[in-house]
Amino acid sequence: AVRSIYSLKGRNGAKPLAICLGDVDRLYRYCQVNVPDELLRDLLPGPVTLVLKRSEELNKDLNPFTSLVGVRIPNHPFVRELARACSGPLALTSANISCQASTLTVSEFQDLWPQLSLIIDGGPIGDVQSPECRLGSTVVDLSVSGKFTVIRPGCALTSTVEILRQKYGLTPD
Numbered sequence: 001a002v003r004s005i006y007s008l009k010g011r012n013g014a015k016p017l018a019i020c021l022g023d024v025d026r027l028y029r030y031c032q033v034n035v036p037d038e039l040l041r042d043l044l045p046g047p048v049t050l051v052l053k054r055s056e057e058l059n060k061d062l063n064p065f066t067s068l069v070g071v072r073i074p075n076h077p078f079v080r081e082l083a084r085a086c087s088g089p090l091a092l093t094s095a096n097i098s099c100q101a102s103t104l105t106v107s108e109f110q111d112l113w114p115q116l117s118l119i120i121d122g123g124p125i126g127d128v129q130s131p132e133c134r135l136g137s138t139v140v141d142l143s144v145s146g147k148f149t150v151i152r153p154g155c156a157l158t159s160t161v162e163i164l165r166q167k168y169g170l171t172p173d
Contacts, residue, residue: 015098027052044073137152
């Protein structure tokens with residue numbers, strides 16, 4: 001399944017995939033968490049991907065070249081229910097060809113449909129008129145205690161950095 005995602009998207013094999021979970025509580029199974037639970041709940045669910053050290057529980061075939069994993073809990077009821085229904089995490093990436101703009105509706109990735117086994121329309125995942133919504137999630141590495149590194153600014157950079165710095169006293173690395 002992971003190889004299929006890379007092939008379908010034309011994605012660089014050294015670029016990791018994130019995992020999607022339905023709830024913060026499940027994050028502890030797949031990650032080594034070194035930040036307060038409240039911090040996780042302040043950012044998730046939402047348009048943020050948190051990068052943490054992976055646990056032994058996570059499938060070793062997913063991103064075998066790194067000890068880290070990105071975790072998303074989108075603020076979208078359908079996606080969260082789907083993730084809750086699965087026994088393990090879902091490999092997650094945007095529905096587009098790598099390096100192209102993020103899609104917000106199923107019709108925007110119609111060119112990929114013939115290669116997919118299933119397409120479920122859970123509705124738009126953002127305001128299709130807003131360029132900011134196409135930036136993808138803000139990706140923040142929290143794997144080093146007391147620090148954070150912004151890997152991708154994304155659509156929630158200002159609010160995410162504000163929470164990390166002002167509320168939790170983390171410093172940029």
